[in-house]
Amino acid sequence: MASGGIPQDAIVIGAGIVGASAAFALAQLGVRVVVIEASTPAGGATAAGMGHLCVIDDSPAQLALTSYSLSLWQRLSAVLPAEAEYHRAGTIWIAADDAELDAARQKLATLASAGVQAEMLDEAQLRQAEPNLRPGLPGGLLMPDDAIVYAPPVVRWMLHQVREKGGQVLTGAKVVRIDPKVVLLADHRALPADLIVVATGVWAPELFPGLPVRPRKGHLAITDRYPGFCRHQLVELAYIKNAHGHSEESVSFNIQPRTTGQLLIGSSRQYNATDAAVEPRMLRKVLARATQLMPGIANLNVLRAWTGFRAATLDSLPIIGPHPARPDLYFATGHEGLGLTTSLATAALLAAHLTGEPTPLDPAAFAADRPTLLEPEPHA
Amino acid sequence: MPDDRVPILVDGQPFDAPREASAAVAAMLALGPALRTSVSGRPRGPLCGMGVCHECRLTIDGVLHQRSCLVPVKPGMNLQTDRPQPAASAEAEPTASEEPPP
Amino acid sequence: MTDHAADILVVGAGPAGMAAAVRAAELGRSVILLDENPTPGGQIWRGPTDEARPWIDRANAAGVRTLSSSALVQPLSRGAYLASTPAGPARIAANATILATGGRELFLPFPGWDLPGVFGVGALQALAKSGYDLAGKNILVAGSGPLLLAVSAWLRETGSNVLAIAEQADPAQIRRFALSLIRWPSKVRQALSLKFALLGVPYWTGSWPVRAEGDTRLRSVVLADGLREMRVECDILACGFGLVPETHLASALGCEVRTGAVVVDDFGRTSVGDVFAAGELTGIGGHEKSLVEGQIAGLAAAEREDLARDLLPTLARAKAFAGVLAEVFRLRRELRSLPTHDTIVCRCEDVSWSRIKGNASWREAKIQTRCGMGPCQGRICGPAVSFLTGWEVADARPPISPASVSTLLSSTDDMEAS
Numbered sequence: 001m002a003s004g005g006i007p008q009d010a011i012v013i014g015a016g017i018v019g020a021s022a023a024f025a026l027a028q029l030g031v032r033v034v035v036i037e038a039s040t041p042a043g044g045a046t047a048a049g050m051g052h053l054c055v056i057d058d059s060p061a062q063l064a065l066t067s068y069s070l071s072l073w074q075r076l077s078a079v080l081p082a083e084a085e086y087h088r089a090g091t092i093w094i095a096a097d098d099a100e101l102d103a104a105r106q107k108l109a110t111l112a113s114a115g116v117q118a119e120m121l122d123e124a125q126l127r128q129a130e131p132n133l134r135p136g137l138p139g140g141l142l143m144p145d146d147a148i149v150y151a152p153p154v155v156r157w158m159l160h161q162v163r164e165k166g167g168q169v170l171t172g173a174k175v176v177r178i179d180p181k182v183v184l185l186a187d188h189r190a191l192p193a194d195l196i197v198v199a200t201g202v203w204a205p206e207l208f209p210g211l212p213v214r215p216r217k218g219h220l221a222i223t224d225r226y227p228g229f230c231r232h233q234l235v236e237l238a239y240i241k242n243a244h245g246h247s248e249e250s251v252s253f254n255i256q257p258r259t260t261g262q263l264l265i266g267s268s269r270q271y272n273a274t275d276a277a278v279e280p281r282m283l284r285k286v287l288a289r290a291t292q293l294m295p296g297i298a299n300l301n302v303l304r305a306w307t308g309f310r311a312a313t314l315d316s317l318p319i320i321g322p323h324p325a326r327p328d329l330y331f332a333t334g335h336e337g338l339g340l341t342t343s344l345a346t347a348a349l350l351a352a353h354l355t356g357e358p359t360p361l362d363p364a365a366f367a368a369d370r371p372t373l374l375e376p377e378p379h380a
Numbered sequence: 381m382p383d384d385r386v387p388i389l390v391d392g393q394p395f396d397a398p399r400e401a402s403a404a405v406a407a408m409l410a411l412g413p414a415l416r417t418s419v420s421g422r423p424r425g426p427l428c429g430m431g432v433c434h435e436c437r438l439t440i441d442g443v444l445h446q447r448s449c450l451v452p453v454k455p456g457m458n459l460q461t462d463r464p465q466p467a468a469s470a471e472a473e474p475t476a477s478e479e480p481p482p
Numbered sequence: 483m484t485d486h487a488a489d490i491l492v493v494g495a496g497p498a499g500m501a502a503a504v505r506a507a508e509l510g511r512s513v514i515l516l517d518e519n520p521t522p523g524g525q526i527w528r529g530p531t532d533e534a535r536p537w538i539d540r541a542n543a544a545g546v547r548t549l550s551s552s553a554l555v556q557p558l559s560r561g562a563y564l565a566s567t568p569a570g571p572a573r574i575a576a577n578a579t580i581l582a583t584g585g586r587e588l589f590l591p592f593p594g595w596d597l598p599g600v601f602g603v604g605a606l607q608a609l610a611k612s613g614y615d616l617a618g619k620n621i622l623v624a625g626s627g628p629l630l631l632a633v634s635a636w637l638r639e640t641g642s643n644v645l646a647i648a649e650q651a652d653p654a655q656i657r658r659f660a661l662s663l664i665r666w667p668s669k670v671r672q673a674l675s676l677k678f679a680l681l682g683v684p685y686w687t688g689s690w691p692v693r694a695e696g697d698t699r700l701r702s703v704v705l706a707d708g709l710r711e712m713r714v715e716c717d718i719l720a721c722g723f724g725l726v727p728e729t730h731l732a733s734a735l736g737c738e739v740r741t742g743a744v745v746v747d748d749f750g751r752t753s754v755g756d757v758f759a760a761g762e763l764t765g766i767g768g769h770e771k772s773l774v775e776g777q778i779a780g781l782a783a784a785e786r787e788d789l790a791r792d793l794l795p796t797l798a799r800a801k802a803f804a805g806v807l808a809e810v811f812r813l814r815r816e817l818r819s820l821p822t823h824d825t826i827v828c829r830c831e832d833v834s835w836s837r838i839k840g841n842a843s844w845r846e847a848k849i850q851t852r853c854g855m856g857p858c859q860g861r862i863c864g865p866a867v868s869f870l871t872g873w874e875v876a877d878a879r880p881p882i883s884p885a886s887v888s889t890l891l892s893s894t895d896d897m898e899a900s
Contacts, residue, residue, distance in 0.1 A: 040842070040849070043845060043849060083850070152850050153850060171842065224445045224857060225419075225445075265887075278879065278880050280556055280558055280880075280890075283890065284890065284893065287887050290887070297887050301445055302881055303881075304855065305879060397613070400611075400612060406613070413700075414699055418596070419856075422826070423698045425598030426601065426609065427589065427600070427601060428602050429607075429612075430608060433829070434857040434858045445857070449609070450518060
């Protein structure tokens, strides 16, 4: 696709981490940006998620996207405010059995060929790294460069930079329609722009009925403070199968220690959910999986449980790119559970689309008109 | 031991608590009103007296984060604040323990 | 896991809850009365006082099953709840639920309010009744409401030295209130006996605390009246600015809450089917209102609205008095300026006022600063921030009170079939 050229004016719809990152990148390019947010900035999936910045290798495109984005986060971390709490906690992918351990070795090879740092941990090393894991786990894969960030202050900081560069942020403003180069709000205001970036997460199909993005509900819980209980983000290898797969319901072990000593316990995926209420059954499944791998969790106190909705696509890759028939429209949505991680790369792709500068990524993998959005890939 | 006192431990030291005391009251009688440290290091003590504020949190019989104003003292009860504990008792950690009180 | 089933579950064993449980049980309904505290009576009675005893005796005689030191953790399905009890997690199922979770003190932040030695007003009395020895201690009482007088009188009777009472309401309001008591002769008697009990204790109306001072504990308090400031050295500050309904459980069950109180019809029905609310929870009104409303809800839940109807005039009178109280002790706007830049507003997460006030809403403040996301889940800072900013402070997520993972794991799928 030919480069779009840097527009004078742009509107970004959605002030989650993806929208804020896009607006930030546009402002850096000298574009006059208006960000339109229906509710509270960072108030959707951005606030609900775990804040995990991780490299995922379920496909070559995902591997490239997440590893490139992680390097951008490393660079940005130098200027982020303290409230963002960016820190390199590292991720340990846990193998529950020997088959998973083999899968971990393959993962190591894949990551190595992409230049991503990782190392195998055997049973003893795993126990030493995380003494509260149950005994008998054959090992795991440590990815030391994975990080954790608290996203809402990052969104606030990015929007502040946008304003500093002359941009505007409208909150509590709902978009009802997008006409060519004009955005119509619920209060009847019509805002013109040369470029309109759609970063509305699960709400994208509201504006584009038929856009192949589905909400995927997740449950999370946070405990009281238990410093030292856990040191790395811990994820079971089966997580990737569940995230990449499309069963109606799945649960995977995913634990994160906060700097406060609180434990974030996840994770679950449901396509069949009708509302945002916490379902005792799903919460139980998440907690049960957690105690299976870390028995001491049973004695920790849960302060709060909540849900969030990921914007999921059929091929598990986001939609980043121009609308095939409307060059004024650019999609930045469908990031499933990796919106935070890949927000910066998403913004970089947007910038590259406008400037024509290359990135390490092939935009074709994320194109809005790719066939795998509508039909699953044939099995290998 | 007088009938109206209950022998307990507060930060490793024996203390005779009044029979009707909650663990929070017993700890305050033994140590003064500052029972814990806030997340940024400020001294704190009970505020609401009724289990709402969570400022009376103590480790009770090895279980962390108990709202001590809701727990009546029992003979032999072991109350620990978040201060460095005496060498004899280990730093309180979550262990397999009985169901914590609500 | 234990299973408890009853016609009616009453949550909260204060005056409203006890009255509800008694009336329903005396009509032959099976009733479970659940309370977090080790003994029934709620905050105002705190165990078998003279006023509480008749109700406790009637409850026992009528076969009310009391679950003490117990709390609801999570709703499972309509009328079924996961609860934690001293014997472990339990499932409680009831055809009707009466929420009587009472009120809690409103704490407004000012510099030093988080020092050890600063307690709530009802809080100090509760702690003293639990053996906190205050004999000879110098206590300054501040804030607002009739509770200041009642507790000060009690503190004096039990041997403490109440230095003074600082009531933020203006002298003119208090005088008007005193005159209006003519309508309620029993209140006149109460007021006179309080006045007698408090002879010699200065009652400084139109004054409020602006600063609590001390390093690791309280040493002195600075009071202001809009013109001057005065420092009072004291061992203890008992400070509370009236009561607010404890709506957390009601919110978690989806009941409509407006201006911080649960919305109910004449018979105590909330917006959620088969869930009733009574007492301070529907609006702060003192224990007379609680006793009447509790009875009405108990009778209505037992499907005897005809008997409940007889109590409506009594309730109207109690509510009228509650309305007068709310007017008289309305919080003055100067209290909104008490917190400074650095004053901690969310004590669980140590979030200062400067970080909170720069937001557009409670939700934004929460996600940006994590205020309200600590162990108390906004129970202390929420009402304070609502007063300071005018923001709607709502939302309650499960669990209703902190529960261990193993407790949350103890329910099973079949318990959630609605």
